[in-house]
Amino acid sequence: MEYLPNILFAIILAAGIGYFAKNVKKLIRNIKLGRDADVSDNKSERFKNMAMIALGQSKMVRRPVAGILHIIVYLGFIIINIEVLEIIIDGLFGTHRIFSVIGATYGFLIGAFEVLALLVFVSVIVFWIRRNIIKLKRFWKAEMTSWPKNDGNFILYFEMVLMTLFLVMNATDVHFQTMNLGNVISQYMAPWFSGLSEGTLHLIERGAWWLHIVGILVFLNYLYFSKHLHILLAFPNTYYGKLAPKGQLNNLESVTNEVKMMMDPNVDPFAAPPEGAETAVPEKFGASDVQDLSWVQLLNAYTCTECGRCTSECPANLTGKKLSPRKIMMDTRDRLEEVGRNIDANKGEFKDDGKQLLGDYISTEELWACTTCNACVEACPVSIDPLSIILEMRRYLVMEQSAAPTELNNMMTNIENNGAPWPYNQMDRLNWKDE
Structure with a gap:
């Protein structure tokens, strides 16, 4: 019976990490459903972006209040969880605060952890007030239905409880308080429990210890189902983020080559293409479902923090448009999850379910409301590119379904017939200069 707690701890730890690994494997599989994308260029610039944006939070602080509070929560939560290493060793081998033997360094670390825990707790309360009392508009848009809205609050409650358990664990640890080493916050909480016996204090300390580590494992596995997956994915997402100028749009290579060939006076358009020429035409132009998007775009969808900065700066949305x-990112992720469940249910094969991203999740009205201004791309704190998905779906509508709006069809017809977007005869195209 002496080793029962250690065995129980090992089982819980293995189950928590095992379930997390299973979900990570599923996540990687879902992302790999996307088309291939070459993002192997400019490694130094990509590492710099990852360091500045994901680690340094450089785009978060453009909104100072939220940015500074987020840095506190981010750093606090990550740094405090360094102590998880000590908890794991203590749990597996039955020791107690095994790192305390390093003396003053241990005191400095635990003291820093306690200060950060308090700052995180205060910051989370401010976030909760902004979300639920002040009700910032971007948290209450139409797409923020019950689950996305509740998910944001669940995380805040998780963090408040975990920080409280950490401080209570320290405050009721008689041995730790006697050491007077690093208890910079918990020493002021210890008197709250002064009327209790040492045995009762030990029970509270052990209870807080168990709840803290189990809570961390639950939180770890909750990430897969939550917008807070960005805690892990922000790093690869910023590394693989777009490096080209934001106004630069990608072209289909097959279409570009076709146009070049047609415009080259030295090439007979009716002749067979030269050997080795790039003539392959994609099976499908643009995207109507998640499998038509690139894996980078699917990574974008899973990384979305649902912070709403993109929508709050979108001129179409600000003027009342549906976009x-x-x-767009939430719908892409939801459809990708649906496809993943379909694959799970059909033993690794996708069975046509009669649905697709276009129409069942994202409407054409949303797509054509976009002005391609890149405000959403610029606003995103983790380098997500909603515009690229919008453009791929527009490309499908135009090139596969000939379903462009009337205004766009008129423009393309004018270009085809007159060589210009306007309905003027080619002989009259330069008349404006005489006016």
Whole structure:
């Protein structure tokens, strides 16, 4: 019976990490459903972006209040969880605060952890007030239905409880308080429990210890189902983020080559293409479902923080249009999850379910409301590119379904017939200069 707690701890730890690994494997599989994308260029610039944006939070602080609070929560939560290493060793081998033997360094670390825990707790309360009392508009848009709205609050409650358990664990640890080493916050909480016996204090300390580590494992596995997956994915997402100028749009290579060939006076358009020429035409132009998008775009969808900064700066949304860049990313992720469940249910094969991203999740009205201004891309704190998905779906509508709006069809007809977007005879195209 002496080793029962250690065995129980090992089982819980293995189950928590095992379930997390299973979900990570599923996540990678879902992302790999996307088309291939070459993002192997400019490694130094990509590492710099990852360091500045994901680690340094450089785009978060453009909104100072939220940015500074987020840095506190981010750093606090990550740094405090360094102590998880000590908890794991203590749990597996039955020791107690095994790192305390390093003396003053241990005191400095635990003291820093306690200060950060308090700062995280205060910051989370401010976030909760902004979300639920002040009710910032971007948290209450139409796409923020019950689950996305509750998910944001669940995380805040998780963090408040975990920080409280950490401080209570320290405050009721008689041995730790006697050491007077690093208890910079918990020493002021210890008197709250002064009327209790040493045995009762030990029970509270052990209870807080168990709840803290189990809570961390639950939180770890909750990430897969939550917008807070960005805690892990922000790093690869910023590394693989777009490096080209934001106004630069990608072209289909097959279409570009076709146009070049047609415009080259030295090439007979009716002749067979030269050997080795790039003539392959894609099976499908643009995207109507998640499998038509690149794996980088699917990574974008899973990384979305649902913060709403993109939507709050979208001129189409601000003028009452239906488009919300945040919804585009949320819909893409929801459809990708649906496809993943379909594959799970059909033993690794996708069975046509009669649905697709276009129409069932994202409407054409949303797509054509976009002005391609890149405000959403610029606003995103983790380098997500909603515009690229919008453009791929537009490309499908135009090139596969000939379903462009009337205004766009008129323009393309004019270009085809007159060589210009306007309905003027080619002989009259330069008349404007005489006016």
